[in-house]
Amino acid sequence: MKLIPIREQSQTKSGPSKYTRLGAPLLAAFARSGDFRHRTIEASRRICESWDVPQNAAEAVGTPAPAARISDSILRYISIPILLSALAMCAACSRETPAAASKPSVTLDPDVFTADHPELFKTAKAELRQLPTQITANGVIAPDVNRTIHVTSLGSGRVIDLKVKLGDAVKKGQTLLVISSPDLASAFADFEKAKADEVLSRKALDRAQMLYDRGAIAAKDLEFAQDTEDKAKVDLETSDHRVRILGGDPARPSPLLELRAPIDGTIVEQNVAGAEGIKSLDNSPNLFTIANLGQVWVVCDVFENDLGDVHLDDSAEIRLNAFPDRVLKGRVADISRVLDPNTRSAKVRIVLPNPDGSLRTGMFAVATFRSRKLTDRIVVPATAIMRLHDKDWVFRKESPDQFRKISINADGLAPDGMQEIREGVKPGDELVTNALEFSTDVAEKRAGQ
Secondary structure (H helix, E strand, O other): OOOOOOOOOOOEOOEOOHHHHHHHHHHHHHHOOOOHHHHHHHHHHHHHHHHOOOHHHHHHHHOOOOHHHHHHHHHOOOOHHHHHHHHHHHHHHHHHOOOOOOOOOOOOOOOEEEOOOHHHOOEEEOEEEEEEEEEEEEEEEEEOHHHEEEEOOOOOEEEEEEOOOOOOEEOOOOEEEEEEOHHHHHHHHHHHHHHHHHHHHHHHHHHHHHHHHOOOOOHHHHHHHHHHHHHHHHHHHHHHHHHHHHOOEOOEOOOEEEEEOOOOEEEEEEOOOOOOEEOOHHHOOOOEEEEOOOEEEEEEEEEHHHHHHOOOOOEEEEEEOOOOOOOEEEEEEEEEEEEEOOOOEEEEEEEEEOOOOOOOOOOEEEEEEEEEEEEEEEEEEHHHOEEEOOEEEEEEEEEOOEEEEEEEEEEEEEOOOEEEEEEOOOOOOEEEOOHHHHHHHHHHHHHHO
């Protein structure tokens, strides 16, 4: 089909042809579009090829000319319907041009890690086992009172030589301090008097016995001499005992009192200093306290709601702040019958051997008791737990190459290198067995990104 150019209508003096009046506004509106030239030329060429319109008409549409000239050039060859078709195609092309798709925002989970080689990290499943209930209690190392002696002086006086101090190890019979004691001086004076009286009475008895044998005196005189000798011996023995009780030696009369250690041990308390006065026994505190630390106590406070799970002779594990890598074994020796009304707890005593003396009085300890009743517990390998920022963490496998970091509440250790989990993990969850190694690997990977 071929279109014949339309004759140009006669123009009046008042304005352009009717085709120009109809097409100019429409073309002017589209001409304001930035890509008008390109789209109009393409659409016009398509229409010209199908309707046999001369090619110069299509080119005229895209030339940068005033709207009136463009409309006259086009309208000479094509009709208004054809023009509207071309413009509709331009609009359709504009609508069909897709806008650049914006990328959806992606939020990364900081607790999910992707491993490039997940096969390098071994995993294990959380297990459900029947284990005894664990009870933990805070305690302190204390000396065994059955091996503790308070050292006092039975004689008053003044300290003239202090030979030991707090914390020293002493042997039985070792001199602790020297006191200038008036009491000991008085005891020695009485001893010497009694000794002299005994010598005199013994001589009188010998003389009376000789006279009686010769018939010079009566029997009653001999008996009186014998009685005097017996009383003198009693007085001598009494004064001898008094000297020894005060700490003196009857064979070495001296007012200096040497206070000696009664047992082997360590001085755990000292209440005396040099040149101090020592009062009488009735109102004076002990000068020293010596304890044999070859065996010590761990005294713990167990709350009343846990007392039902603690029994005599139960095993206990002791951990000390001073030796975090050591686990000491002991047994419950005593459970107090009295409850502290302030803390609602009872004292539980555990006996521990201390052959090397490493356990010192006053050390803080944590005791773990295991009940005789078994309950279901979730256990995982101890190496699967990582301590970070005062929390316990594990890495749970979510997919073949993704792992999630989870916060958990861990309990005490279980046999075979396992550890109990209170919450955070379910039975069957697959966890990385070496959490520290995995954490180091993924941290380095993220740091490099």
